[in-house]
Amino acid sequence: MSTPVCERLLVIGLGLIGGSLALAARRAGVAREVLAISRSSQTIRLGVEHGLIDAGDTEYDAVLSRLQAGDVIVVSTPTLTVPAVFEAVKAAVARGVILTDAASVKGSVIAAAQTVFGELPATFVPGHPIAGSEKSGVMAAMPELYRKRRVILTPTAASSEHAIATVRHLWQAVGAEVVEMPADLHDELLAATSHLPHVLAYALVDELAGKSTQEDIFRFAAGGFRDFTRIAASDPQMWHDIVLANRDALLQEMDRYSAHLQQLRDAIAHEDSEAILGVFSRAKAARDHFAAIFKEPDSPEK
């Protein structure tokens, strides 16, 4: 058990991300009470039954009224609903409740905070846990989801040291390594390593599914295809929100990638062995380097 980071931790949105944080936080003793708000009363019921939360509600008022300065709200709803959630918690933030989030895009969340709060609150610390799964929903919650995973915080110029430290301790208590960087660098990095691969995989599976040979195609696909396309099983609505929230950075990455792919296509068309081997060899060296630095959690990622 860690020293409690706050009296009350409120998770808004009890899906894989919020549910796993609630469960891990409860087990680690991060807060004296872990609460949740969800649109679904069944989700709250399941959250209580399975020990993810102490209590929760589908309505904001009853829960928010219990929060005091220094308590923490984590917003883990779909990216495009974040502005509406910020609106709903405005009064609590005004009285000193610390606010963070788990959205995959940080620029759009900061823009939403600017709009909703007028000026960025000192208690607002945007964040993004680099963890997930193609599974979703409260029943997918895993207490080990954040263990040895990185959480990126992108504090604003207005974020107080106390609020940053509190959010940092919250994530560290559930096993994560916390790093800080500017929001625009975060969004560029994630566009390249996460959002681009997702759209590439979605596009491939959708295209193949439209072919007349579809049954055969999937019947003869192998392990490489399985791994390459695993992320295409991710939640469509969630990824719809992410690609729109990070539209500009993603479009830049997509264009850069398409140009690079076109070069490789031309090298194959012209049987330019040196160019083909150059791409494949550099990629293998970089991927081997990544494999060496990528930290596997103790339990396999589900």
Added chain:
Amino acid sequence: MSTPVCERLLVIGLGLIGGSLALAARRAGVAREVLAISRSSQTIRLGVEHGLIDAGDTEYDAVLSRLQAGDVIVVSTPTLTVPAVFEAVKAAVARGVILTDAASVKGSVIAAAQTVFGELPATFVPGHPIAGSEKSGVMAAMPELYRKRRVILTPTAASSEHAIATVRHLWQAVGAEVVEMPADLHDELLAATSHLPHVLAYALVDELAGKSTQEDIFRFAAGGFRDFTRIAASDPQMWHDIVLANRDALLQEMDRYSAHLQQLRDAIAHEDSEAILGVFSRAKAARDHFAAIFKEPDSPEK
């Protein structure tokens, strides 16, 4: 132990594919003797030491002189070296030795056979085991590599029933499920489900490795990136050979994919939620279907 399929099985090229077949065939008692030819005397030595083969050589003549009608040669060298190997085994094939291969592209192998042998031999049965790993070399050999995996045979009009049955039994004896289809359908299917994903992954990792933020990019990449890019660690020379051998079918798939990706890019640029959700949802449904029909071997794919 199965009934032996032949007296002698000769594997030419003792890498992951050939080595795994030799090891599995030996354990299953497929042949009274399992032989190999490799360019490397060290590979032959390791193959004998680790029980993959009974004997082998770096020279063709001594080994080939022992083969008789009804024995089986499996060519598992890199795709573009297959014509030279066919040339080397020409005399053995002329006296009735059965010839098959494990190359990832079948059209180019059949064309090579036509050139080398003049007319396609009755004992020639092209084949392709749909199995593999990003690992390579004789030390990567796994006896379970073909268990519950599919092997596609693409017999020519000249292939005899006896030769087809022998090659079929060989693969079945090491645990594979054998199916037959025309070579051009094979090459189209594999271009879509294997060759295209490999070039997409190679292009992505190479492009990201060239960015100035490379260290950061790999540092903050997550499990989705790991799975998506695993195939970019595959052997560059092997994949160079494959993309050139299946150039026309692959270019067609690359162009189709690029056009589809461009449509998705435009949908994101115009914030066309319906189009974006359409692609993502269809892809998820198809990927979930694939997961349901994909047969995992008992031992995890390494």
